[in-house]
Amino acid sequence: xxxxATDMAAGPRTxxxxxxxxxxxxxALVQARDLAKTFDVxxxxxxxxxxxxxxxxxxxxxxxxxxxxxxxxxALVGESGCGKSTVARLLVGLYxxxxxxLVFDGLEAHKVFKTGEARKLRRRIQMxxxxxxxxxxxxxxxxxxxxEPLKEHGIVxxxxxxKERVGQLLQSVGLSPLDMVKYPHQFSGGQRQRISIARxxxxxxxxxxxxxxxxxxxxxxxxQVLNIMKDLxxxxxxxxxxxxxxxxxVRHVSDQVGVMYxxxxxxxxxxxxxxxxxxxxxxRMLLDAIPKMHDTGRAxxxxxxxxxxxxxxxxxxxxxxxxxxxxxxxxxxxPALLTIAGIKVACHAVEEGRI
Amino acid sequence: MSLxxxxxxxxxxxxxxxxxxxxxxxxxxxxxxxxxxxxGESGAGKSLTGASIIGLLExxxxxxxxxxxxxxQRIDNLSADQMRHIRGRKIGAIFQDPLTxxxxxxxxxxxxxxxxxxxxxxxxxxxxxxxxxxLEDTGIPAAAERIDHFPHQFSGGMRQRVVIAxxxxxxxKLIVADEPTTALDVSIQAQIIQLLKxxxxxxxxxxxxxxxxxxxxxxxCDRVAVxxxxxxxxxxxxxxxxxxxxxxxxxxxxxxxxxMDSERERLNQIDGAMPRLNAIPTGCPxxxxxxxxxxxxxxxxPELLEAGATRAACWLHDAHQSTQPAxxxx
Amino acid sequence: MRQTLARWFDSDIGYSFRTSPxxxxxxxxxxxxxFCAAFANWVAPHNPFDLTTLVLSDxxxxxxxxxxxxxxxxxxxxxxxxxxxxxxxxxxxxxLVVGVVAVLASMVIGVALGLLAGFKGGWIDAFLMxxxxxxxxxxxxxxxxxIAGVGRAMFPHAHDTVAFGVLILSITxxxxxxxxxxxxxxxxxxxxxxxVQAARxxxxxxxxxxxxxxxxxxxxxxLVLATIHVATAIITEATLSFLGVGxxxxxxxxxxxxxxxxxxxFSGEWWxxxxxxxxxxxxxxxxNLLGDWLRDALNPRLQ
Numbered sequence: 001x002x003x004x005a006t007d008m009a010a011g012p013r014t015x016x017x018x019x020x021x022x023x024x025x026x027x028a029l030v031q032a033r034d035l036a037k038t039f040d041v042x043x044x045x046x047x048x049x050x051x052x053x054x055x056x057x058x059x060x061x062x063x064x065x066x067x068x069x070x071x072x073x074x075a076l077v078g079e080s081g082c083g084k085s086t087v088a089r090l091l092v093g094l095y096x097x098x099x100x101x102l103v104f105d106g107l108e109a110h111k112v113f114k115t116g117e118a119r120k121l122r123r124r125i126q127m128x129x130x131x132x133x134x135x136x137x138x139x140x141x142x143x144x145x146x147x148e149p150l151k152e153h154g155i156v157x158x159x160x161x162x163k164e165r166v167g168q169l170l171q172s173v174g175l176s177p178l179d180m181v182k183y184p185h186q187f188s189g190g191q192r193q194r195i196s197i198a199r200x201x202x203x204x205x206x207x208x209x210x211x212x213x214x215x216x217x218x219x220x221x222x223x224q225v226l227n228i229m230k231d232l233x234x235x236x237x238x239x240x241x242x243x244x245x246x247x248x249x250v251r252h253v254s255d256q257v258g259v260m261y262x263x264x265x266x267x268x269x270x271x272x273x274x275x276x277x278x279x280x281x282x283x284r285m286l287l288d289a290i291p292k293m294h295d296t297g298r299a300x301x302x303x304x305x306x307x308x309x310x311x312x313x314x315x316x317x318x319x320x321x322x323x324x325x326x327x328x329x330x331x332x333x334x335p336a337l338l339t340i341a342g343i344k345v346a347c348h349a350v351e352e353g354r355i
Numbered sequence: 356m357s358l359x360x361x362x363x364x365x366x367x368x369x370x371x372x373x374x375x376x377x378x379x380x381x382x383x384x385x386x387x388x389x390x391x392x393x394x395g396e397s398g399a400g401k402s403l404t405g406a407s408i409i410g411l412l413e414x415x416x417x418x419x420x421x422x423x424x425x426x427x428q429r430i431d432n433l434s435a436d437q438m439r440h441i442r443g444r445k446i447g448a449i450f451q452d453p454l455t456x457x458x459x460x461x462x463x464x465x466x467x468x469x470x471x472x473x474x475x476x477x478x479x480x481x482x483x484x485x486x487x488x489x490l491e492d493t494g495i496p497a498a499a500e501r502i503d504h505f506p507h508q509f510s511g512g513m514r515q516r517v518v519i520a521x522x523x524x525x526x527x528k529l530i531v532a533d534e535p536t537t538a539l540d541v542s543i544q545a546q547i548i549q550l551l552k553x554x555x556x557x558x559x560x561x562x563x564x565x566x567x568x569x570x571x572x573x574x575x576c577d578r579v580a581v582x583x584x585x586x587x588x589x590x591x592x593x594x595x596x597x598x599x600x601x602x603x604x605x606x607x608x609x610x611x612x613x614x615m616d617s618e619r620e621r622l623n624q625i626d627g628a629m630p631r632l633n634a635i636p637t638g639c640p641x642x643x644x645x646x647x648x649x650x651x652x653x654x655x656x657p658e659l660l661e662a663g664a665t666r667a668a669c670w671l672h673d674a675h676q677s678t679q680p681a682x683x684x685x
Numbered sequence: 686m687r688q689t690l691a692r693w694f695d696s697d698i699g700y701s702f703r704t705s706p707x708x709x710x711x712x713x714x715x716x717x718x719x720f721c722a723a724f725a726n727w728v729a730p731h732n733p734f735d736l737t738t739l740v741l742s743d744x745x746x747x748x749x750x751x752x753x754x755x756x757x758x759x760x761x762x763x764x765x766x767x768x769x770x771x772x773x774x775x776x777x778x779x780x781l782v783v784g785v786v787a788v789l790a791s792m793v794i795g796v797a798l799g800l801l802a803g804f805k806g807g808w809i810d811a812f813l814m815x816x817x818x819x820x821x822x823x824x825x826x827x828x829x830x831x832i833a834g835v836g837r838a839m840f841p842h843a844h845d846t847v848a849f850g851v852l853i854l855s856i857t858x859x860x861x862x863x864x865x866x867x868x869x870x871x872x873x874x875x876x877x878x879x880x881v882q883a884a885r886x887x888x889x890x891x892x893x894x895x896x897x898x899x900x901x902x903x904x905x906x907x908l909v910l911a912t913i914h915v916a917t918a919i920i921t922e923a924t925l926s927f928l929g930v931g932x933x934x935x936x937x938x939x940x941x942x943x944x945x946x947x948x949x950x951f952s953g954e955w956w957x958x959x960x961x962x963x964x965x966x967x968x969x970x971x972x973n974l975l976g977d978w979l980r981d982a983l984n985p986r987l988q
Contacts, residue, residue: 079540092886122888135879139901145880149887188628189397199883218396218567218629223611223622230621245541248570252613252622275615289545291570292615293597306512306543371700 028067029239030074030091030207034100037061037086041311058311060086062263063100065337068256070206073233073240075254077247077286081310082260084243088211091241092127093118104207123153126200130212132192136184142195143180146170149202169198173228190221194228201232209241214249226253247290251275259283262310262318269343279345281323281355317348325349356427357384358561359408359529364421364431366400366407368632375632377403377416379585382659387528390555390562392572392593395582398629401565404582405531407431408563409448410438425529444474447522447560449551451534453514456521457506463490463517464502467524474525489520492557493550512543519551523558530555533565548575569612573597581605584630584640591665601662602669603645639670647671701982708982711974718968722778729774730759733767734935740766745949748956761956763942764949769956772942773964779938780968783849784919787856791918792911794857795864796900802865803872804895814869817862826924829855833930848933852925856918863910871903905983912976916969923965939965 039058042048048055061083068074076084089095091102093113102109104125112121126149129135136145146166150156156165167177173194184192193213200208210229214222230253232238244250250257251271258268259282267280278284305322308314317335320326327348335346349355366378378400385391393401406412408423410430423431430441442448450456458466467486471477477485483502490498493516506514515535522530535551536544552575555562564576572579573593580590581602589602600606610623627644630636636643642652651670662672702708721728732738744766747754754761760769802813820828829852836851875881876899884894919939925931926940927947934941939961946958 079542089882094882094885119888122886125886127883127886129879129883131879135883137880137898137902140898148884148889152887152889190628196883203887219569220396220608220611220625221628223613223624224626226613227621227624246613247541248613248615251615252619286541287615289542290615291545291548291568291574293570293573293609293612294614306510307540 026067027069029070029105030068030241031103032064032066032087032091032100033103035061035064035087035090035097035102036099037083037090037095038098056311059263059313060310061090061097064260064263064265065100066256066258066265066268068207068239068241070239071233071237072255073242073253074256074258075242075244075250076258076260077244077250078260079245079286079307081262081307083263083310084260085211086263087260088127088209088241088243091209092125093122119153123149123203124205125207125209126203126205128193128196128200128208128210128213130215132189132196132216133184135196136192138184140183141180142166142170142182142184142187145184145195146180146199146202149199153203155203165202166198169202170195172201172232173198174224188221189217190225193217193225197225197228197232201236204236205238207239207241209243211243212245213242215244215246222249229253247275247286259286262308262313264318265337265344265346266319267343267345267347268337269345273343279340279343279350279355280347281325281349282319285322317346323349325355358387358389358426359385359563360422360424361404361408362422362424364404364407364423365419366403366412366416367419368416370415372633376419376635377585377632378407379635380421381585381587382421383580383587383590385529385561385563388556388559388561389578390552390564390576392576392579393563393565393582394567394569394572394579396567396629398584398631399582400585401567401582402533405448405533405563405565409442409446409531411448440474443470443525443527445527445529447525447527447530449515449518449522449530449532449535451537453511453518453538454506456518457514459506462503462505463509467502467517467521470521470524486520486524489524490517492554493517493520494546495520512539512546515539515543515547516550519547519554523554523560526558527560529561529563531563531565534567535564536571537566537568544571551575569597569609581608584635585632586640586668587659588641588669589662589665589667590659595664599663599665600667601665601672602641602667603647603671604641605667607644607646639668698982702978705978705982707974708978711971711978714967714971715975718777718964718971719781721774722781725771725774725778729768729771730757731768731771733772733775742766745954745957747954760960761954763945763957764954769960772937773939773961776937776939776942776961777964777968779932779936780919780922780940780965783852783856783922783932783938784915787853787860787918787922788911788914790853790857791860791914792864792907795861796868796903796907798861799865799868800872800895800900800903803869804876804891804899810869813865817866820859820862823859825856825859825921828859829921829925830928830930831855832858833925837930852922852931855925856921860914860918863914864907867906867910868903871906872899875899875902909976909980909983912979913973916972916976919965919972920969 037060039060040055041058042055043051043053047053064087066074076087078084086095090097093109097110104121107121109121112118143163143166146169147162150162150165156162166180170177170179175191175194184195187195214225217225226249233240242250242253254271256268257271257274259266259280261282267274267278267283274283275287278287308321314321316331316333317326320330323330329348333348335348335351337344337346338351340350361384362382364378364381365376368375368377381404393404395401407418412418418431422429425441425445430438433441457463464483464486467489468479468482471482471485472479487498487502490502495501495513495516506517509517532551536547539547548571551562564572566572576593578591579593579596581588581596581604583604589596589600589605596605597609600609607623607625611625613622625644630640638653638655639657642648645652657668657670659666659668660672662669743758743762744764746758746762748761749756749759758768762768763772798813802810832855833851836847840847881894881898884898922931922938923940923943926938927944929944931940932938937945942961943958943965946961949957
């Protein structure tokens, strides 16, 4: 997905905050309602005219809804092309949704991002990225990297106080305050990820979106970072959206799990239900496919096919070409995310009681 | 006789700040048809081990001492030309990124037949037949047509299958696979692992599987070598190493991997990080992080010692040690 | 200060410099030339442009190692009795000043436009890149001639400073394009990196992100370009002065000296044109080699 996002806040407009409050009947801190994002990946206009190429639209996210309660962690899992990274970027305001909206603490977030109140909202939502090598500016000292949000939002302005606060933040992630004079390349991947966490926590946010924060790290380092994240969540009452493709990690950190496939949510359930009794055929396939360290002799359901090209998704249910239970309805009608037996699942077969 | 024997291999990188020892006295062997896993974290030296065996060590890296024997013959001291004959015919290679492993300008068929013709005494027609059969074997549908397709016309998982076919094209005895499934989605990963296991078993090829993913190792390998800071920390049958590890590093590693089947509040973490090549501690390289280190560990470097079903480079398993001390020892 | 110098010396680039004989020699030569040019007033044995000190009877003397030469004028004199060696130093000063100022101006304009194009994208990017394409399709000398001609027409009394300004402008007008294209490419890469996204999530304004985050990371190739561009700019200036549309005749640069001496080449007084030519080559070559070394030194570290 290489579309360029140029739809950031253009400037303050005088819309009062009350006009952006939403009435949803739910008290969850984060509510995503039918979020969708479509990218135009067509060839340039001249090429399209000369070569008669059609417009190509990529429906990276196609109607995703979920709630996250304060202090909880929702994990979004899926394979490449499922849109989970795009959802992350929609939630922090890096992208503007094509459809649907995000309600944060009762506010309509994307409307607020366009107003003068955007800064206050940005303080409350922060993000941690996947690549520890690209997420820190290689030319800046750690002190400036972690201090930037503090300066930007005017939280701490006096130089000595700023240094002290940065030192505290570094300590909270297990680094030494003396590290602040160093440059990113002097740190290992795991340490850099901790610096990213310290930066994200500078504004004392309530909601952290974590895009595969440990995927690029070694196993033992991953353990350190995950433990820190859990400790911080407990101490500061943080709410996390945790994106990952590693189900074992997800099992460790999450309270709720959402499984995505080609831009849609196929199953959304509490952790124990999802891992104990997965309903959607794709979830079952995923759980079966993970190589296990123990219990390796077990027979497995053979896995079919590969994720189709997101530019050309199958009609009806996106999973139907690979699903052992697909019928005619699955090929024509897109299943809605329904609440069945306490979990949300988008599958005709489950709805019809066939599986 | 073992198919591959690595004896006291030392790989160094001469640099301006001194010479770095990337691999320090590695020894192991692979029996014909066996699948050996080489696991370790980044910087442990597992990819370098694979590269040394295939003969693709990037200069200024070089084999400083030790031997690599393939079917009893030394291959670490061959000329580039001689190594070229070995590569492909006796040793096949699979790398991580299927996108860059295949030449985008040539059809898949051409790359396959080129390899077959270079190493086997068959004619072009027979080479093509074999290529088609290889593609079918690796699970590519409509192989007879797809053989004339270009790499970009295949999806990621299909491409990796082609790479496997390419590695097996000249019927090598040993396949070195460096992170073959890391770049693939989970569902494809499972398919590729199954394929690799089956097809190598069918053709009697031994596999050296290099990866950081313990789960993949558990599913595919017979034996596994755990590497740390350029040395082998533990080596043994895969289930023994995973379930009853003898080296404290292996124990720490196994405990810090989040497991699908159990649930813990905190993952076990190993404090600190793997030492950089220019700062490897004396004695056992793991001693600063080891919860069970004692005096001897800081002075003497342990060799691989018998430790039950596996062998571990750890003084805790020294048979001549009368006690397991908490403090100083003779 | 000493600490930063020590750190640089010990760093990878410092090491690369210390172990590259070519870089050291090139730097030494460039330094000598710059020194002579900067301190010409004190270093040059004569002042060739002070008409009161000229001795007409000393005109057209060959270099001192030849029969009629004199140690007073080491490299000989020209048709008016001006010491060639001193003229070289003063001339080099003019050439270097014009070259460096033109490069600085090109760099500022080019980097700014490149950042803008890369960061904003869309039609701004398309427009600027097409502009670059157009500028590149004109040979630099022709554009310079055009600007110089227009300048002379506009300011017929050819004030000295205006002539300089016009000259620098003409070199800058074709020089900025390289910087813009390079910086645009680097900006496109950096823009998608996660530290830029992190700054956007924090709420930093786009202008600040461009200036404080992206700019330091795209400057590497720019410095290499600038070094090599100095050599090109000096030669361009020399060419223009040789053609008579460059610096005013009262402050002759190396190009002017070459032109003046050219007329005497075939009457046997080769030193009047050859030595300025050699000086020009020396400066251009040493700066060019430095730029080459810099490019190689920075390269493996650019990811």
